[in-house]
Amino acid sequence: MMAMTAFFNMLSARLIFLSLKLPLRPMHQKDTYILAIESSCDDTSAAVLKNGYVLSNLVAGQTVHEAFGGVVPELASRAHQKNIVPVVHQALKVAKIEPQQLNAIAFTSGPGLLGSLLVGTSFAKSMAMALNIPLIDVHHMQAHVLAHFIEDADMQKPPFPFLCLTVSGGHTQIVRVDDYFDLNIIGQTIDDAAGEAFDKAAKIMGLPYPGGPLIDKYAKAGNPNKYPFSKPRIDGFNYSFSGLKTSILYFLQKEVKQNANFVQENLNDLCASIQKSIVDVLMKKLDLAAKETGIKHIALAGGVSANSALREALKKREESLGYTAYLPKFEYTTDNAAMIGIVAYHKFLKGDFANEHVSAKARMTW
Ligand code: KG4
Ligand code: ZN
Numbered sequence: 296m297m298a299m300t301a302f303f304n305m306l307s308a309r310l311i312f313l314s315l316k317l318p319l320r321p322m323h324q325k326d327t328y329i330l331a332i333e334s335s336c337d338d339t340s341a342a343v344l345k346n347g348y349v350l351s352n353l354v355a356g357q358t359v360h361e362a363f364g365g366v367v368p369e370l371a372s373r374a375h376q377k378n379i380v381p382v383v384h385q386a387l388k389v390a391k392i393e394p395q396q397l398n399a400i401a402f403t404s405g406p407g408l409l410g411s412l413l414v415g416t417s418f419a420k421s422m423a424m425a426l427n428i429p430l431i432d433v434h435h436m437q438a439h440v441l442a443h444f445i446e447d448a449d450m451q452k453p454p455f456p457f458l459c460l461t462v463s464g465g466h467t468q469i470v471r472v473d474d475y476f477d478l479n480i481i482g483q484t485i486d487d488a489a490g491e492a493f494d495k496a497a498k499i500m501g502l503p504y505p506g507g508p509l510i511d512k513y514a515k516a517g518n519p520n521k522y523p524f525s526k527p528r529i530d531g532f533n534y535s536f537s538g539l540k541t542s543i544l545y546f547l548q549k550e551v552k553q554n555a556n557f558v559q560e561n562l563n564d565l566c567a568s569i570q571k572s573i574v575d576v577l578m579k580k581l582d583l584a585a586k587e588t589g590i591k592h593i594a595l596a597g598g599v600s601a602n603s604a605l606r607e608a609l610k611k612r613e614e615s616l617g618y619t620a621y622l623p624k625f626e627y628t629t630d631n632a633a634m635i636g637i638v639a640y641h642k643f644l645k646g647d648f649a650n651e652h653v654s655a656k657a658r659m660t661w
Contacts, residue, residue: 327643328392329399330422331636332383334415335407335435336464337366339378342632343390343397347446347640350390352626352633355382364498366464372410379418386632394426399648401639404432405656406465412655420651429648431639434659435630436461437478439596440470441641442627442634453592453621460581462605463597463630464490464505467534467577469584472594475641478661481588482532482580489573489599492536496543496569500558510566511602517567519604522546524572532584539572574604581609585618594621601628 326345333340337360342352355378360366387394402419405412423430440459444452453459458481459470467489469482487495490507497506525542527535547565550557558565585591595609600623609620627634642648 327398327640328396329401329431329636329639329643330383330386330392330394330397331401331433331632331639332379332415332419333403333435333438333630333632333635334375334379334411335403335405336411336630337371337374338630339375339382339415340630340632340635341379341383341386342636343386343392344445344633344636344640345390347444347637349445349447349633349636350392351386351388352631353382353386353389354629354631361503364504365494366408366504368408368410371408372414375411375414379414383418383422394422397426397428399423399429399431399639399643400426401431401433401635401642403435403438403635404649404653405435405659407435407655407657409655409657412657416653416655420653424651429643430650430653431642431647432649432653433635433638433642434661435635436463436466436468436597437476437661438634438638439463440472440478440594441475441638442596442623442631443594443621444475444641445627445633445637447624450624450627451621453594453619456588456590457592457594457621458581458584458588458590459594459596460577460600460609461596462489462577462599464488464494464507464599466597467536469532469581471588471590475638480661481584482534484534484536485529487536487540489534489536489577490597492539492573493569493599493602495540499540499544499547500562500565505598507599507602510570511604513563513566514570514604515563515567517563517565519567519571521561521564522568524568526572526576532580534576534580536573536576539576543569570602570604574602574608577605578608578612582612582616585616591616591618592621593618594623596623596628598629601625 493507
């Protein structure tokens with residue numbers, strides 16, 4: 296009877312321990328090492344963070360999509376499968392960290408391409424189980440926003456509350472950020488994302504995917520006021536980019552009929568004009584949101600936040616409208632695992648861990 300009671304006491308103590316979800320690490324260890332994995336779209340990335348500082352942040356891109364004018368989901372998952380082991384291995388090597396030193400494994404659980412997400416999710420789950428350490432699921436769009444909190448001497452952290460214009464290949468959102476985990480979307484696109492607008496315009500002009508960085512590059516030598524494209528008329532803080540794409544398409548079809556070399560001969564001016572149209576649309580709603588909320592701390596996030604004209608437009612408003620602009624370092628704009636790691640670090644501090652049932656989701660709310 297005594298032995299039976301002791302056994303149940305031991306069992307209940309173990310269950311209490313498990314349900315508390317305490318970080319499984321030695322009490323004397325003060326530093327927190329997190330391995331983060333990002334595989335939501337076409338970049339396989341792994342990073343190691345120590346207390347929110349980036350020790351390594353590696354990204355393996357996928358050139359296989361260039362010829363298709365966009366990401367091919369099936370090819371993306373296959374490339375992640377091929378890249379994930381060497382990328383994680385290299386991230387640990389650059390960080391000079393052994394797997395046994397890690398305190399948690401973090402991964403992007405969504406939103407994104409399901410096949411791509413599943414590669415990172417399965418890998419992270421297996422590694423956390425093998426090492427017997429906590430697993431942390433991270434929302435991709437939240438990570439773009441919270442990239443501003445990566446410990447980095449070259450970046451200034453925005454104070455709460457701030458507004459973040461999050462612009463990527465799949466999303467365009469104005470987010471009001473009141474705390475690390477108190478984020479609210481106050482405006483978003485009703486059709487194409489800003490990155491999609493760049494990429495589709497580039498595709499119409501015959502440029503390879505992703506066209507955004509190329510438009511940015513050619514625009515530097517062009518006249519932004521040469522071709523005025525139509526601007527959407529849409530209420531509130533929401534966006535629409537599908538009309539712009541159609542107006543570029545019809546305009547070029549008309550011009551190319553008269554001169555087959557029209558695009559090549561006017562590439563710089565076309566890129567500068569398209570870029571200006573997109574940036575004007577983005578800034579108009581951001582200004583409206585700043586005015587109506589009274590929040591003047593404004594951040595940019597996501598792949599399109601690498602765009603030089605968008606960064607310049609926000610920076611200029613520091614003087615003209617009294618904003619304080621927060622621009623992420625270039626390596627934290629496009630998809631990267633360091634941003635997943637910083638969200639994971641803040642979840643780790645709260646003891647907010649995932650269990651073995653967690654799964655990837657293509658669509659996700661905050
Ligand atoms: O955040 P991200 O790496 O992936 C998604 O989550 O979608 O964003 C990728 C998007 C692509 O559409 C790409 O063309 C765009 O960001 N992008 C740019 C620039 N750099 C990346 N767009 C305009 N100018 C850039 N410099
Ligand atoms: Zn992204």
